[in-house]
Structures are given as C-alpha cells and as structure tokens.
Amino acid sequence: MIFHDVIHELxxxxxxxxxASTPMLYAAxxxxxxxxxxxxxxxxxxxxxxGAIVGFAVTTLTGSAIFGVAAAALAGxxxxxVFAVLTLLLLANQVACGLALTIFGTGLSALIGRSYIGKPxxxxxxxxxxxxxxxxxxxxxxFGQDALVYLSVAMAVAVYWFLNRTRSGLILRSVGENxxxxxxxxxSVVGIRFLAVLFGGAMSGIGGSYLSLAYTPLxxxxxxxxxxxxxxxxxxxxxxxxxxxxxxxxxxxFFTIAQLHAQAFGVPIxxxxxxxxxxxxxxxxxxxxxxxxxxxxxxxxxxLGQVFNAG
Amino acid sequence: MLRLEPRAQPSxxxxxxxxxxxxxxxLLAGLVLFAILGVNPFDAMYAFFIQPVENWYGVAELGVKAxxxxxxxxxxxxxxxxxxxxxxxxxxxxxxxxFGGGLGLFWSDGGGLWVLPAMFIAGAIGGxxxxxxxxxxxxxxxxxxxxxxLMLTYVAQLLLEKLIHGPWRDPKGFNFPQSKPFESYASxxxxxxxxxxxxxFVIALIVAVGGWxxxxxxxxxFQIKVIxxxxxxxxxxxxxxxxxxxATLMLSGALAGVAGVNEVAGPIGQILPSISPGYGxxxxxxxxxxxxxxxxxxxxxxxxxxxxxxxxxxxxxMNLPVAVASVFQGMLxxxxxxxxxxxxxxxxxxxxxxxx
Numbered sequence: 001m002i003f004h005d006v007i008h009e010l011x012x013x014x015x016x017x018x019x020a021s022t023p024m025l026y027a028a029x030x031x032x033x034x035x036x037x038x039x040x041x042x043x044x045x046x047x048x049x050x051g052a053i054v055g056f057a058v059t060t061l062t063g064s065a066i067f068g069v070a071a072a073a074l075a076g077x078x079x080x081x082v083f084a085v086l087t088l089l090l091l092a093n094q095v096a097c098g099l100a101l102t103i104f105g106t107g108l109s110a111l112i113g114r115s116y117i118g119k120p121x122x123x124x125x126x127x128x129x130x131x132x133x134x135x136x137x138x139x140x141x142x143f144g145q146d147a148l149v150y151l152s153v154a155m156a157v158a159v160y161w162f163l164n165r166t167r168s169g170l171i172l173r174s175v176g177e178n179x180x181x182x183x184x185x186x187x188s189v190v191g192i193r194f195l196a197v198l199f200g201g202a203m204s205g206i207g208g209s210y211l212s213l214a215y216t217p218l219x220x221x222x223x224x225x226x227x228x229x230x231x232x233x234x235x236x237x238x239x240x241x242x243x244x245x246x247x248x249x250x251x252x253x254f255f256t257i258a259q260l261h262a263q264a265f266g267v268p269i270x271x272x273x274x275x276x277x278x279x280x281x282x283x284x285x286x287x288x289x290x291x292x293x294x295x296x297x298x299x300x301x302x303x304l305g306q307v308f309n310a311g
Numbered sequence: 312m313l314r315l316e317p318r319a320q321p322s323x324x325x326x327x328x329x330x331x332x333x334x335x336x337x338l339l340a341g342l343v344l345f346a347i348l349g350v351n352p353f354d355a356m357y358a359f360f361i362q363p364v365e366n367w368y369g370v371a372e373l374g375v376k377a378x379x380x381x382x383x384x385x386x387x388x389x390x391x392x393x394x395x396x397x398x399x400x401x402x403x404x405x406x407x408x409x410f411g412g413g414l415g416l417f418w419s420d421g422g423g424l425w426v427l428p429a430m431f432i433a434g435a436i437g438g439x440x441x442x443x444x445x446x447x448x449x450x451x452x453x454x455x456x457x458x459x460x461l462m463l464t465y466v467a468q469l470l471l472e473k474l475i476h477g478p479w480r481d482p483k484g485f486n487f488p489q490s491k492p493f494e495s496y497a498s499x500x501x502x503x504x505x506x507x508x509x510x511x512f513v514i515a516l517i518v519a520v521g522g523w524x525x526x527x528x529x530x531x532x533f534q535i536k537v538i539x540x541x542x543x544x545x546x547x548x549x550x551x552x553x554x555x556x557x558a559t560l561m562l563s564g565a566l567a568g569v570a571g572v573n574e575v576a577g578p579i580g581q582i583l584p585s586i587s588p589g590y591g592x593x594x595x596x597x598x599x600x601x602x603x604x605x606x607x608x609x610x611x612x613x614x615x616x617x618x619x620x621x622x623x624x625x626x627x628x629m630n631l632p633v634a635v636a637s638v639f640q641g642m643l644x645x646x647x648x649x650x651x652x653x654x655x656x657x658x659x660x661x662x663x664x665x666x667x
Contacts, residue, residue: 042457046641082645091315091656092648095396095457099595100648104641110634111348221634226465233458272473279462283448290454309315309656 021253030203042098046105055209076205407568438568
C-alpha cells in the first residue's frame with residue numbers, strides 16, 4: 001500500500017511539473033528564436049500576461065479553447081510588434097523597450113481582465129485512452145496530457161529542426177551572428193528579425209494562455225509571477241540550444257512544483273521560504289552556466305541586442 | 312520611403328523636445344484609450360490629471376509619490392549610464408524597508424533624535440546589500456544582473472511577507488498582517504499641517520543634486536560615463552569595470568533602500584506585507600523620462616506621481632481600473648523611446664539616384 005502511495009504522489013509531482021513547465025517552454029522557445037536572430041526581447045512577462053487574459057476572455061466568450069489559444073497567439077504577436085517597430089525601425093534600445101513592453105503588458109492585461117477576475121472556466125481537456133492512460137506513472141504522464149502539452153514538445157522539435165536543419169534557420173542565425181554580413185549578402189535583416197520577434201510574441205502569448213486555460217484555470221492580475229523572466233533565464237541556461245531549452249523549462253517547472261508539494265506535505269519550512277525556491281534556483285542555475293564566460297560567448301548570437309541601421 | 316541618417320552630434324534641441332512630445336502623444340493615446348473603454352475622454356482626463364491637484368493636499372501628494380521615484384530613479388540612471396541594468400530596485404526598496412523599519416520597530420529603549428537617521432542608514436545598508444548580490448554574481452560569475460536583480464525582488468517580497476505574517480506581526484493587531492505602528496520618534500512627521508509630505512522629499516531633492524554632481528563633476532562619474540559609452544576605451548584608460556559594477560549597483564540599491572525606509576516610516580507609518588505599488592519598476596520609466604539626468608528625473612518623477620494619484624482618483628470618481636495608470640506609464644515609455652530616434656538621427660526621404 002505504501003508503494004502505491006509513493007507511486008501516486010510521484011505521478012502527481014511529475015504530472016504537475018509538466019503543467020508548470022509548459023508555459024515557460026512556449027515562451028522560452030519563442031525567445032530562443034528571437035534571440036537567435038539577434039534581438040533581446042525582455043517583454044516576455046508582459047506578452048505572456050496579455051496572452052493569458054486574451055486566451056481566457058476569448059475562450060469564455062466563444063466557448064472554444066482553440067479560438068482562445070489562437071487569439072492569445074495573435075495578441076502576443078500584436079504587442080510584440082510594438083517592440084519590433086521601436087527597436088527595428090526606430091532603432092530604440094532593446095533592453096529599455098523590453099521593460100516598457102512588460103510594464104505596458106501588465107497594465108493592459110489588468111485593464112482587459114477586470115471583468116474576468118474570479119470567473120470560473122473549465123480546464124482544457126486532457127487525453128484519456130483506456131488502458132494506456134491507466135498505466136501507473138507512465139500512463140498519465142505520456143498518454144494523459146492536453147493538446148497544448150503535446151504541441152509544446154512538438155514545437156521544441158520543430159524549433160530545433162528549423163534552426164539547425166533548414167536553410168531559413170541558417171539565414172536567421174546568420175542575421176543574429178553578423179548582421180552586416182547578412183545585409184551585404186542581400187538578406188533583409190530587419191524583415192527577418194521582425195518575423196522572429198512576432199514568433200516570440202505569439203509563443204509567449206500561447207504560453208500565457210496555458211496558465212489561464214490549463215494551469216490554474218482562471219484569470220488573476222500578474223498571474224505569471226515572474227515566469228516570463230524565468231523563461232528568459234531558460235534561454236541563457238540552454239546556451240541557445242533548443243533541446244536544452246526543453247530541459248531547462250522542465251527543470252524550472254520542477255522547482256516551482258516541488259516546493260508546492262513540499263508545502264502540502266507539511267515540510268517544516270515556512271511556505272514563504274519554500275516559495276522562494278524557483279527564484280533562487282534560477283539565480284543558482286544562471287550562475288552555474290554564466291560562470292564559464294567562454295561557453296556563453298561561444299554560443300550567444302554575436303549581434304544579440306545590437307542596433308542595426310542599413311541607412 | 313523614409314531613411315534614418317545619423318547625426319554627427321546628438322541634437323540637444325531634440326533631447327529637450329522629445330520628452331514633451333512623448334507626453335503629448337501619451338495624452339493623445341490616452342484620449343483614444345478612454346474612448347475605447349466607453350468613458351468620456353475629457354471627463355476622464357480631468358479626473359486623471361487635473362482634479363487630483365486642485366487642492367494643496369493633492370499637490371503635497373505629488374511630492375509624497377515623487378519621493379521614492381526620485382530616490383530609486385537617480386540610482387538607476389547612474390547605473391544605466393554605466394550600462395548596468397539594475398531592475399531590482401523594487402526588491403532593494405523592500406529590503407531597505409525591512410532593515411530600516413525593523414530597527415525602528417524594535418527600538419524599545421526609548422527614542423532620541425538619532426533613531427530616524429539610524430533607520431535611514433540601516434535602510435541604505437539593507438538596499439546596498441541587496442544590490443551587492445547581483446554585483447557579486449556579475450563580477451565573480453558573469454551572471455546577468457537583469458535576471459538576478461529581478462529574481463531577488465521576488466525573494467525580498469516573500470521575506471517581507473514572512474516577517475509580517477510571522478515574528479513582526481502586531482500582537483494587538485487582531486491578527487491582521489501588519490506590524491505595530493512606529494513610535495513617534497521612529498516616524499517622519501509631515502512638514503505641513505494636513506498633508507503627508509515629510510522631509511523625505513527634501514532628501515530626494517538633495518540626492519538628485521548629489522547625483523548630478525557625481526555624474527558631472529566627479530572622477531567616478533566620469534568613469535561611469537566612459538564605461539557606459541565605450542567600454543573598450545574605459546579598459547585602455549585603466550578604469551575598472553568591476554569596481555563600477557559594484558559601485559553603481561550598491562549605490563542604486565542604497566538609494567532604493569532609503570526610499571523603502573521613507574515609505575514605512577513616513578506615509579505608511581507601519582510595515583505592511585506590501586510597502587510599494589511598484590515604485591522600483593516605475594522608477595525605470597522615470598529615469599528614462601528624465602533623460603538619465605538626475606535633475607530631469609525630479610520633473611519626470613512629479614509627472615509620473617501625477618499618474619499614480621490620477622489613477623487612484625479616477626478609480627474613485629469614475630470607477631476606472633487602477634491599471635490604467637500603468638498602461639499610461641508603459642505607453643509613455645514607448646513614445647519616449649520611439650521619439651528618441653530624433654535625437655540621434657535625421658529622418659530623410661529616400662532620394663532616387665538619377666543616372667545622367
């Protein structure tokens with residue numbers, strides 16, 4: 001019987017880890033593509049919040065989560081386009097614009113969301129295949145997830161394939177490595193970066209909508225609670241490689257969840273201290289990766305954060 | 312097609328004109344926003360920007376809200392000038408409140424005139440220590456200060472909640488999460504009858520002047536500016552990037568810490584689980600609106616303070632959500648960054664090349 005309980009608890013931890021990781025995985029994959037093109041967008045938190053409320057609102061209004069998620073992606077891309085215009089066309093500082101996007105997105109989402117606070121919404125459905133889903137541990141983990149979880153893993157593979165195995169991915173990377181050379185070869189640096197920023201915005205939007213449609217599922221102001229920033233840390237952690245983004249998102253998701261389970265278990269540590277763990281873990285992981293300066297320098301896109309003006 | 316042509320020299324005229332232009336564009340966008348929300352834009356604008364400062368109390372409130380914004384923004388501006396992005400001022404403010412407020416709270420041995428100064432020093436130390444962590448992690452481990460300082464904000468906030476829900480809770484407070492009110496010797500009295508404006512505002516003004524002197528008249532300020540503009544040149548000149556990283560992060564942390572003490576000992580009067588409505592983040596906007604110039608920051612802080620008070624007032628009189636204020640603040644920063652292009656570039660029409 002004890003064995004059964006352990007399996008049960010372990011399943012709960014792993015399944016909820018998947019829930020907690022998925023929003024960060026979407027956002028981090030989007031940011032990876034954006035950064036690979038040479039643009040640093042610090043507005044993830046704002047874009048996720050806009051995605052969370054738009055996804056929630058549209059799902060409530062239409063009754064369809066598919067419309068909700070699509071709208072969240074569009075909304076994320078729409079707010080990221082403001083960032084793209086400022087940084088790529090008006091050559092503004094990327095760090096400052098990203099912060100502005102986060103502040104603006106936080107306010108805008110609260111404004112849109114004021115009539116949705118406390119409203120219930122059914123969680124998006126999870127797969128259930130008789131027999132398969134009922135297998136202990138593996139069943140719920142592999143055969144019992146919702147569509148967005150499967151899509152997020154597929155996106156990780158797709159982003160890896162795009163960046164490393166396609167001609168377009170190679171061009172995008174070349175723009176991020178050396179925009180002057182890419183420009184001289186006749187590639188539209190601004191156009192490619194614009195698309196990369198929009199992709200990042202759409203992915204952050206979907207990630208945000210996962211929070212409000214599956215993770216909680218409800219809307220509350222500032223519900224991302226720093227996940228956008230943790231997603232940003234994921235990209236550095238991964239040293240700009242798609243496979244490791246997946247690993248990183250799941251690692252950070254685990255930190256978020258483990259402390260919640262520890263609280264539920266009644267671990268004799270104050271809940272406030274346990275709640276600190278995802279943030280402290282992010283710092284620790286970031287330190288471990290950044291410590292090898294040469295590793296970061298070798299993998300970081302050489303033009304990351306730099307302004308490009310073709311004249 | 313339009314084309315951006317770099318100017319040989321940044322335009323001083325544009326440097327002064329763009330903040331005004333950005334404010335006007337924000338107001339214009341605000342009119343549209345209110346129209347979309349279905350409220351009369353002119354009524355809303357009146358409720359937001361004029362009604363709150365129609366009496367002396369409202370004018371004094373401008374100073375109350377501007378105080379923490381100036382303190383945080385001056386430090387952030389100095390750091391940004393050195394290309395150090397401290398976005399954890401909010402956490403450093405909270406640590407200042409914990410250190411300074413804690414000292415005031417547990418000073419049981421009667422009080423003297425020196426208790427408040429001691430609290431301010433403790434708050435500055437608390438903020439500086441919290442700023443020193445990202446400095447250490449950046450100089451020793453090359454860790455990005457944007458992420459570490461931000462993550463530490465969440466940690467500081469949770470620590471404050473733990474203290475107020477636990478050992479620092481007022482035993483006579485009916486179990487509300489709040490500390491006992493500060494004794495009179497540990498609180499800041501208003502400078503004028505019927506307002507909440509304390510001498511913190513004067514400190515903030517002194518800090519702004521001090522920040523200006525530091526940047527314009529001191530060798531440290533010179534090093535900060537050189538490192539920010541041309542890091543390799545600073546390297547050849549023998550300026551230490553490490554030292555400037557430590558100095559700017561600890562200085563901005565200390566100033567945010569002072570803001571934290573001022574909040575708890577001044578307008579709030581006790582320690583609550585939340586001691587700032589995001590002053591540390593808004594200060595980033597203030598720093599940019601003030602053109603990263605300590606004296607410009609004073610004007611910018613008063614303007615942003617108006618958006619805070621206006622947000623509260625519009626919520627009460629017109630039932631508008633408080634979030635409108637942060638939408639305004641975000642838009643202002645967008646417009647400011649967008650118009651900044653005019654300082655460094657001329658906009659030219661693309662001329663067609665005529666082959667003769």
